Structure formats: structure tokens, C-alpha cells
Amino acid sequence: MNTATDHPRHRIVIVGGGAGGLELATRLGNTLGRRRQAEITLIEKKRTHVWKPKLHEIAAGSMDMSAHEVGYLAQSHWHHFRYRVGEMVGLDRERREVLVAAHVDDEGLLVTPQRTFGYDTLVMAVGSQSNDFGTPGVREYAMRLESSVDALRFHSRMVNACIRAHAQTVPLRPEQLQVVIIGAGATGVELAAELHRTTREVVAFGLDRVDPNKDIRVTVVEAAPRVLPALPARLSQATENLLGKLGVEVRTNARVAEVLPDGVRLADGQFLPAELVVWAAGVKAPDFLKDMAGLETNRVNQLVVRPTLQVSRDDDIFAIGDCAACAWPQAGEEILVPPRAQAAHQQATHLMRQIKRRLAGKPLEDYRYRDFGSLVSLGEFSTVGNMMGGLIGGNLMIEGLFARLMYLSLYKMHELALHGFPKVALDTLARLIVRRTEPHVKLH
Known part of the structure; x- marks a missing residue:
């Protein structure tokens, strides 16, 4: 592993501000960034973050996005990392640089020019997108x-x-x-x-x-x-x-x-x-990942990673979340870790510890996915799911109120990772109060 750099602090660049990327940037900022032991930069083309499993509620109008979105600029300021707006379009592995396209606003005005960001450790967390399989229309x-x-x-x-x-x-x-x-x-x-x-x-x-x-x-x-x-x-x-x-x-x-x-x-x-x-x-990973800078990808554009979450062809690059093809040995066969929010959360937690080991010159530990099952919310009508998943063979099936509470707890875990307990408690109370005085559906 080569961690030599002309810069006084180790440069960690995270591309993608979804659940895994933002959690990792926040946790690294709260530790290495706060102590000035590393420079953490998050590159994301959007200005605000919303937990992806909540998008269906925004679409239906049952959730007010303004009460749940996280501004990247404010989050970076409060948690000691840097946010840079833009979309990654290229990678120079020899120079260890990420190429970010020029950013243009809705009126066509240039906000930031094309830029490059140097890294010592690069984390790809660009998530996934829907796969239309070439269906016409x-x-x-x-x-x-x-x-x-x-x-x-x-x-x-x-x-x-x-x-x-x-x-x-x-x-x-x-x-x-x-x-x-x-x-x-x-x-x-x-x-x-x-x-x-x-x-x-x-x-x-x-x-x-x-x-x-x-x-x-x-x-x-x-x-x-x-x-x-x-x-x-x-x-x-x-x-x-x-x-x-x-x-x-x-x-x-x-x-x-x-x-x-x-x-x-x-x-x-x-x-x-x-x-x-x-x-x-x-579901597939973004198209720009395919064959990017010679990195290995699978048929749905995911970056192939080793058990350490390092990509198969470069020790300085890691991938987490939906864009990572991470092996998950199961009952004698090897499948991939499913594209779920819980996987991104686990991988962000694991990688935070491994980056600290990397900076200390210690060998990296392998990531092991723990399947806690799947939960599907059917709004106010019901919630269904199987708890513990592969840990007990997927036989514990739950429905109703308990499943609903477990589903809500997944989102609270994400909020706690970003904000800590005091802010989450106050925000939750504020939402409950507002909900009693506002329509329960967004009307515009």
C-alpha cells in the first residue's frame, strides 16, 4: 500500500452523497477531520440529501421533503468535511485524480468549471439507477x-x-x-x-x-x-x-x-x-462506471470489490453501497450483497474503521454482510417483512405494528448516523407537532 503524499494530511475523496457516502463522510469528519488527521472531501452533484427508501413517500405526497432533506453544505460545515458540487466524469489512477464536470445551474449559467481532485484514498459510493433493459419508450x-x-x-x-x-x-x-x-x-x-x-x-x-x-x-x-x-x-x-x-x-x-x-x-x-x-x-450502477480507467465491472456496471471493499485492480480505491459488487457466500454458493440501505450503512461503518487502520499502516479486515432481513412499508395499512434474514434462514416473518416500528427504526438509524441523538430527538418532536396542524398530504 502506498500512502505517500506531498500533502501534510491524507486526502480522502468520497464520490456520491447517498446513504453510505454521506454517513461515511460524516463519521470520518467527526473523527479524522475534527482532529485534522485527514482531509475529507465529498463530491456530489445534488445540493441536498434524502434517504432513498423515502422517495416513494415524497412521490405520493405523504412526506414533506423539506422536513427531511439534509443540505450537504451545512452538513459538511458542522461535521468537518468539505462538500464540492459536481458530477464525476473521469478518473486518472496514475495521477490519483478524480475529474469532475463543470456544474451548470437551471438557467444554464456556469457555477463551477471542470475540476480535478487529488486523492490518497478514493471511495466510490455513487449508488444505483433503474435498469430499463432497453425497453422502448x-x-x-x-x-x-x-x-x-x-x-x-x-x-x-x-x-x-x-x-x-x-x-x-x-x-x-x-x-x-x-x-x-x-x-x-x-x-x-x-x-x-x-x-x-x-x-x-x-x-x-x-x-x-x-x-x-x-x-x-x-x-x-x-x-x-x-x-x-x-x-x-x-x-x-x-x-x-x-x-x-x-x-x-x-x-x-x-x-x-x-x-x-x-x-x-x-x-x-x-x-x-x-x-x-x-x-x-x-437496478444497475451508473453507466459511467463501465470500464472506467480500467477498473473491473460486472454486467450491471457495479465495481467488483475484494472482501476488504477495495476494487479488484487498485488498492487505493474502495466501493460501497449499490455500486459495489461485493461477494456474499451463502450455503455453498456465492451471491452478491443485495442493494439495500442496510448494506450501505454497514459498509460505511466498516470502511470508517478500515480507513483508520489504513492510515495507521495496519492490515485491512474483511467486510462481512449481516442480513437483518427486508421490510416493506404499505403506508398506514400495514408493513411486512422477514427479520434477521440469512442469520436464521429467513423464517421469522413479521407483519403489522411491530414490522412498522422496525421499518421506522431503520430510518432513525440513518438519521442518528448523520446528526446524533439530540438533533434527531428534537426534529422528530417538531415533525409530530407540525403534523397535527398541517394537511397529511402535500397539495402542491
Whole structure:
């Protein structure tokens, strides 16, 4: 390992401010940055952070993003690291430099020029994006839930669709107020359940010419034989039964052939009219990672990492979270650590300790993923999941209030990692107070 540098302090550059990247920058800043033992720089093209598993709530309007977003500039100031706005577009491994594109604002004005950032330790934490598998029309006509901007855009279009339908004097077109969600994983199922409640609450605020039970329809399309294929079959069936009771139509064993301006065409020729289409199927790492600077990637662009979380071809580069292809030995076979928030949290915690060992010249320890199961929130109606996952064979299945509390605790763990107990406690209390005086759904 070569840690020699012309700089007085070790330079740690983290690319990507998602759950893992921001937690790691915060923890390193609170320790190495505060003591001036290292320079920690976080590179992220967005200005604020929102926990990705909450995006479906923002899209449905059941969560006010302003009460939950974290400003990178303020976070970096309070926790002793540097935030630099921009998008990584290149890497020079020989010079150990990250190339960041020029940043332009919404009006086309230059904010920052193209820049390079030198590093001694580089951490890639750029997350993932949806994989459309080349399906025609997805890029042009389907919305995604990859960022808070996507979620807010969907919510705005949903509210506008309700207002438009209320104001018009002619009968509704076949696709009006119809929503098709492609993909019945956690995101798709959670969004469908939240939309059942929030669309009705939006309509209740004076849009009385819209009948939510008759006019609004949500359809979930899944290519697999059942919804939530990653969960045990019993929980999948319980979830599908609940969605049915909510009036959500579920189409399993249905492959999408094309997304059109007014709906979705299935491979069997059926046409599903829709004013709003959400693509929530498939996951891959960002395209720019593929073959970047000779680093090894897999078929979905993830960086192949060793058990130490170092990439396979460079000791100075680490990868965590959804963009890392990290092996997870299971019952004689080797699969990859799943792209979950809990994995990013664990890897950030592990890597914080390993970077300290790296600076001290000690050998690095291997990362071992601990599977605590999966939880899927169905809004106020229910929460389902399997606790402890691979630790006990995935046989402990939970539903209802206890599952809901465990789901909420995952988000609180993320908040605690970023802010500490006093701020989290006060923010939680403030949200509870505001919730008693404000609408429970965002109306704009």
C-alpha cells in the first residue's frame, strides 16, 4: 500500500452523497477531520440529501421533503468535511485524480468549471439507477424514482392530473387518472399503497367532481410470478391480498413490451391506458462506471470489490453501497450483497474503521454482510417483512405494528448516523407537532 503524499494530511475523496457516502463522510469528519488527521472531501452533484427508501413517500405526497432533506453544505460545515458540487466524469489512477464536470445551474449559467481532485484514498459510493433493459419508450414516457427531483416531479404531475380532471367539463379520457407502476419490488409496491391513500386525500380537499373509487386506478405490473419476489411467498401473497383490497390491480407474469404516451403495451398485446407511468423495475450502477480507467465491472456496471471493499485492480480505491459488487457466500454458493440501505450503512461503518487502520499502516479486515432481513412499508395499512434474514434462514416473518416500528427504526438509524441523538430527538418532536396542524398530504 502506498500512502505517500506531498500533502501534510491524507486526502480522502468520497464520490456520491447517498446513504453510505454521506454517513461515511460524516463519521470520518467527526473523527479524522475534527482532529485534522485527514482531509475529507465529498463530491456530489445534488445540493441536498434524502434517504432513498423515502422517495416513494415524497412521490405520493405523504412526506414533506423539506422536513427531511439534509443540505450537504451545512452538513459538511458542522461535521468537518468539505462538500464540492459536481458530477464525476473521469478518473486518472496514475495521477490519483478524480475529474469532475463543470456544474451548470437551471438557467444554464456556469457555477463551477471542470475540476480535478487529488486523492490518497478514493471511495466510490455513487449508488444505483433503474435498469430499463432497453425497453422502448421508457426513457421518453416513463418516470423513475431515482432522486428527490424525480419524486417531486411525479407528485406535481399527480396533483395536476387531479385538478385537471376536476376542472374539465368533458368526460375523462381512457388514460386519465390511471397510474401504471412497472415493477412490483419494494419501491413499486410501496408507491402503490401510498397512492391509494394520498390521491383520496388530495381529492378530499375540494376536488369533489373526482370520484377516487371510480375514476382513479393504480395498476402494478410485474414480470415475475408474484409481487415482492425477494420476500417469502407467504408475505408476497399477503401483500397482494392487501393491494387487492385497496383496489390496486396487480398483473404478475406480465412483461412490458413498450411504453407509449398514453399507456403501456404488454408482450401479450394487452394495452393498459395510463396518464402516469412509473418504471420501478431493475437496478444497475451508473453507466459511467463501465470500464472506467480500467477498473473491473460486472454486467450491471457495479465495481467488483475484494472482501476488504477495495476494487479488484487498485488498492487505493474502495466501493460501497449499490455500486459495489461485493461477494456474499451463502450455503455453498456465492451471491452478491443485495442493494439495500442496510448494506450501505454497514459498509460505511466498516470502511470508517478500515480507513483508520489504513492510515495507521495496519492490515485491512474483511467486510462481512449481516442480513437483518427486508421490510416493506404499505403506508398506514400495514408493513411486512422477514427479520434477521440469512442469520436464521429467513423464517421469522413479521407483519403489522411491530414490522412498522422496525421499518421506522431503520430510518432513525440513518438519521442518528448523520446528526446524533439530540438533533434527531428534537426534529422528530417538531415533525409530530407540525403534523397535527398541517394537511397529511402535500397539495402542491
